[in-house]
Amino acid sequence: MKPGSLALALLLATVPVPLASASMAAGSLPQIGDASVKPVTAPYGPAEGAQQAVDAAFALARQTGRRVLLDFGANWCPDCRIFAGVLTQPDVAPWIEKNFVVVPINVNRDKNAPRNGERYNSNADIARKYGVVIEAIPAVLVFTPDGQLVNRDDALVLGDARSLTPQAMINQLDKWAPPS
Numbered sequence: 001m002k003p004g005s006l007a008l009a010l011l012l013a014t015v016p017v018p019l020a021s022a023s024m025a026a027g028s029l030p031q032i033g034d035a036s037v038k039p040v041t042a043p044y045g046p047a048e049g050a051q052q053a054v055d056a057a058f059a060l061a062r063q064t065g066r067r068v069l070l071d072f073g074a075n076w077c078p079d080c081r082i083f084a085g086v087l088t089q090p091d092v093a094p095w096i097e098k099n100f101v102v103v104p105i106n107v108n109r110d111k112n113a114p115r116n117g118e119r120y121n122s123n124a125d126i127a128r129k130y131g132v133v134i135e136a137i138p139a140v141l142v143f144t145p146d147g148q149l150v151n152r153d154d155a156l157v158l159g160d161a162r163s164l165t166p167q168a169m170i171n172q173l174d175k176w177a178p179p180s
Helices: 005-014 050-064 078-087 093-099 124-128 166-176
Strands: 067-073 100-106 139-143
Touching: 050 067, 050 100, 050 124, 067 078, 067 124, 067 166, 078 166, 093 100, 093 166
Parallel strands: 067 100
Antiparallel strands: 067 139
């Protein structure tokens, strides 16, 4: 070994190397740890047309074998925007695309509704169709391509995105991803 090569090798061994990269295989679980995530400014489009988007997602899922991920939220919700930011991370997006057909669903909110009642005034009927009442957002429902709900009891597990690491969110999504 040339003089200084050992020192260079030791120095390079201490340099942090990202565990995931944009060139990572789409099937590998991204490893981004607690990387900083930029919240998406407006991840939810207009409330209108959500059911058509859900129908199209199921049609695509049946063709591709991916699962359908319905992301119920609103643009005013910080946790919703952070969750959307994780989904769009360059190291995460290819994995999401390989495993899920994502439908962001704008639910808005009725500020005058009682706290113990249904507070969301747009598209909550989509969740109710599957026996789920949206009590907080973000709420995530994951389905097999044939419409079987995978995470009925865990729909709100990603709801406090501000207190979760990006990796914790990815690890949870991996539990709902199609089997490899």
